[in-house]
Amino acid sequence: xxxxxxxxxxxxxxxxxxxxxxxxxxxxxxxxxxxxxxxxxxxxxxxxxxxxxxxxxxxxxxxxxxxxxxxxxxxxxxxxxxxxxxxxxxxxxxxxxxxxxxxxxxxxxxxxxxxxxxxxxxxxxxxxxxxxxxxxxxxxxxxxxxxxxxxxxxxxxxxxxxxxxxxxxxxxxxxxxxxxxxxxxxxxxxxxxxxxxxxxxxxxxxxxxxxxxxxxxxxxxxxxxxxxxxxxxxxx
Amino acid sequence: xxxxxxxxxxxxxxxxxxxxxxxxxxxxxxxxxxxxxxxxxxxxxxxxxxxxxxxxxxxxxxxxxxxxxxxxxxxxxxxxxxxxxxxxxxxxxxxxxxxxxxxxxxxxxxxxxxxxxxxxxxxx
Numbered sequence: 414x415x416x417x418x419x420x421x422x423x424x425x426x427x428x429x430x431x432x433x434x435x436x437x438x439x440x441x442x443x444x445x446x447x448x449x450x451x452x453x454x455x456x457x458x459x460x461x462x463x464x465x466x467x468x469x470x471x472x473x474x475x476x477x478x479x480x481x482x483x484x485x486x487x488x489x490x491x492x493x494x495x496x497x498x499x500x501x502x503x504x505x506x507x508x509x510x511x512x513x514x515x516x517x518x519x520x521x522x523x524x525x526x527x528x529x530x531x532x533x534x535x536x537x538x539x540x541x542x543x544x545x546x547x548x549x550x551x552x553x554x555x556x557x558x559x560x561x562x563x564x565x566x567x568x569x570x571x572x573x574x575x576x577x578x579x580x581x582x583x584x585x586x587x588x589x590x591x592x593x594x595x596x597x598x599x600x601x602x603x604x605x606x607x608x609x610x611x612x613x614x615x616x617x618x619x620x621x622x623x624x625x626x627x628x629x630x631x632x633x634x635x636x637x638x639x640x641x642x643x644x645x646x647x648x649x
Numbered sequence: 650x651x652x653x654x655x656x657x658x659x660x661x662x663x664x665x666x667x668x669x670x671x672x673x674x675x676x677x678x679x680x681x682x683x684x685x686x687x688x689x690x691x692x693x694x695x696x697x698x699x700x701x702x703x704x705x706x707x708x709x710x711x712x713x714x715x716x717x718x719x720x721x722x723x724x725x726x727x728x729x730x731x732x733x734x735x736x737x738x739x740x741x742x743x744x745x746x747x748x749x750x751x752x753x754x755x756x757x758x759x760x761x762x763x764x765x766x767x768x769x770x771x772x773x
Contacts, residue, residue: 631717
């Protein structure tokens with residue numbers, strides 16, 4: 414995000430050359446390159462929670478006079494819109510077939526719901542029943558959270574030898590790796606097993622802090638631990 | 650007959666292949682005074698941050714067979730350390746980019762230094 418942020422003072426002055434107002438707003442581009450809108454157009458704040466936060470921080474007045482890009486079709490203030498689910502759908506999507514990706518993810522959610530309700534009814538005592546999470550979205554959140562790596566290995570060449578140097582990982586990259594690993598584990602399946610079925614199982618496993626993906630994360634941590642002697646090579 | 654090649658390629662006093670003779674005479678290629686600006690090459694930070702926190706986290710991981718749930722404190726301290734470092738770097742980068750001079754700052758970026766140098770140019 415940092416790479417895309419830029420200060421608007423100068424640009425906006427050129428744009429509104431009549432009455433030059435100094436704005437102190439940083440543009441965060443979410444898309445790779447400027448589309449039909451210039452860079453200084455702000456991204457729309459379409460979620461009610463975010464808007465409430467802006468009002469609370471009294472930053473709304475700052476944004477009131479700034480030009481804003483219109484929201485995309487998937488950016489809605491609907492209660493069904495969830496940023497993480499949207500992100501996962503985009504990761505599942507191939508060749509721009511969003512409807513298919515969405516139906517696959519929703520089918521996986523349905524499978525999770527079915528499995529959990531079955532477990533719920535099989536449980537004998539009330540205590541056991543209370544422990545079972547029935548909301549597929551919160552299961553997805555838990556699963557992604559449990560699969561996020563804390564460290565990464567970056568190759569650094571020193572004296573002709575490439576060392577794998579452990580270091581901290583940014584929030585954004587760890588989220589990316591988490592979703593990517595979950596999908597890789599899901600796609601590593603028999604041809605006869607369908608995606609939504611396998612994805613549901615992987616999510617349930619990961620939410621339970623077990624399974625292939627959590628093991629993969631722990632393996633990465635193990636490797637980082639084994640290479641910790643090289644950690645001081647970072648940023649040199 | 651071709652002397653030219655042999656004559657001119659020999660290491661004699663006139664060409665540069667001759668062995669260097671001490672003392673080497675000093676040639677002034679650039680004026681001997683300080684420049685008006687500094688370059689930004691030395692600004693790169695040469696330290697690995699959060700090493701202490703990482704070591705503590707690894708020790709905890711080893712104890713608990715890499716189960717993250719049992720090392721929540723260590724993990725949180727490592728992540729806050731890295732986040733604090735990122736915030737600090739972001740702030741200093743922004744101030745450095747704009748060349749804002751913070752009074753009492755010991756380590757200056759090259760932009761801040763150049764601003765100071767423009768204001769107080771080196772005396773001849």
